[in-house]
Amino acid sequence: MKREFRLSTRREFLGQSAGALALLSAIAAQRASAAPTRARNPFAYDVSRLEKTDPRLVTHHEVARWPAPQSPARRLGLAPDGTLFVCGGHYVTAVSPAGERGLEIALSAPPECVAVAEDGAIFVGLRDHIEVFDANGRRRASWDAPGRKSWLTALAVRADDVFVADAGQRVLLRYDRSGKLLARLGEKNRERGIPGFIVPSPFFDVKVAPDGLLRVTNPGRHRVELYTPEGDFEGAWGRASMDITGFSGCCNPISLALLPDGRHVTCEKGLPRVKVYSATGEFESVVAGVESFAANAKACGASDCSRGGLDAVADAQGRIFILDRVTAEVRVMQRRA
Amino acid sequence: MNASTPSEPTSRRAFLRHGARLLGMTALGALGGALAGRSRSEGWVWQIDPAKCLHCGNCATECVLEQSAVKCVHAFALCGYCNLCTGYFEPEPNALTTAAENQLCPTGAIQRTFIEDPYYEYTIDEELCIGCAKCVEGCSRFGNGSLFLQIRHDRCVNCNECAIARTCPGDAFRRVPASRPYLLKTSHAQ
Secondary structure: OOOOOOOOOHHHHHHHHHHHHHHHHHHHHHHHHHOOOOOOOOOOOOOHHHHOOOHHHEOEEEEEEEEOOOOOEEEEEEOOOOOEEEEEOOEEEEEOOOOOEEEEEEOOOOEEEEEEOOOOOEEEEEOOOEEEEOOOOOEEEEOOOOOOOOOEEEEEEEOOEEEEEEOOOOEEEEEEOOOOEEEEEOOOEOOOOEOOOOOOOOOOOEEEOOOOOEEEEEHHHOEEEEEOOOOOEEEEEOOEOOOOOOEOOOOOOOEEEEOOOOOEEEEEOOOOEEEEEOOOOOEEEEEEOHHHHHHHHHHHHHOOHHHOOEEEEEOOOOOEEEEEOOOOEEEEEEEOO | OOOOOOOOOOOHHHHHHHHHHHHHHHHHHHHHHHHHHHHHHOOEEEEEOOOOOOOOOHHHHHOOOOOOOEEEEEOOOOOOOOOOOOOOEOOOOOOOOOOHHHEOOOOOOEEEEEEEOOEEEEEEOOOOOOOOOHHHHHHHHHOOOOEEEEEOOOOOOOOOOOHHHHHOOOOOEEEEEOOOOOOOOOOOOO
């Protein structure tokens, strides 16, 4: 029997359309509810509590911020006249405290550290050797690589001596101004009571304090050690702790600055923070907490921490210049009145 | 007596036609053989790119196996052999000892062995490791990133559509040749 074809009425058409729409909506809703939702990670490594700084401990505020002249930025140096030197890219660039660029020295490899002598001589540490420039940026010398495994991370100049922190060899090298190696300092020696440096990653710093002693970071032992220029171990301060008074993670502090009155400024990675310790090593205050370096803290989360980190120098007025290696910015911090 | 009848001589056109057909079939056979051989020797397997891994914990929960085929592995060349290993210890341990409450790993799969003052070696017990990446996060966050995740191919069933890859927020899963099945960290540059 042949069925007779008939056109739908408007009412039937609308009714059928509404029914189809309802069916499709129900299917879509069911699919959406079945789609995997990102649940909270039951294995999360939670350090959020440590990422908050008690505001009562923060004694400094930011008075200026300017971008590092070249990227990636690595370290800061401070000339005796107050000019900053920034290592970044394949350059060392002189910058005024206000951020105005001056002399720029091009290098064959990325500079790892820089120090400037009283007479204006500029010592630049590349990964495996040192290059010396005069105050006008003319290259005067290139010293031999101190070792096959060398990774130079810090330089400090005192009168006739140049001290070089070699993270690769875990040793402090003392040179004269002509580049002659005078001594290897800080190597483990039980008879002399020298504990030896533990440097798990390429962060190892040295400064010459006004009292004539060297301040050297020993990140694997979470402390700052004091040495005479002859290499005698004079003492140490600092302890491992995630709380604000200690040094966090596997290996901190990563760098060090000295205030004019002999107090210390320390920088940490992992939980990026900058703090002030007294001349004898008691915790005093926070210059900038983890909240100030959000991108830096994240850099250490996704990858290994050797790409993150902070560096600092302090000038004669007590201003602290902090280089954030991740954002390639320099912050000028001043003590609150 | 039967007299043999001489066969019909092949025309030039027929000869060329038969020759071309034979040549085509030979080429087709050779191509098929080569492809079959290649697919046998060049299989593809899943692997995690450590540079993209976000340590989200999905590897422990999303694998179709009862215990995930993803395991933590250790690049000893990168390790600092730290006393305070942030891949081994809780963020705020009571003491730097092997007591369970100080350990970060939920299954105690990391062995800590004294080498010499102040160095310790850390090794992974794969039978216990569930691939949760908690230690990887701790090591990457504060250390050298020497701990990282890899799919172990003695366990992985090589699903056509990997269940973990589907939910990986870092898009860290990719196919690699079976002849080179691991993506290892070997230096600070990686």
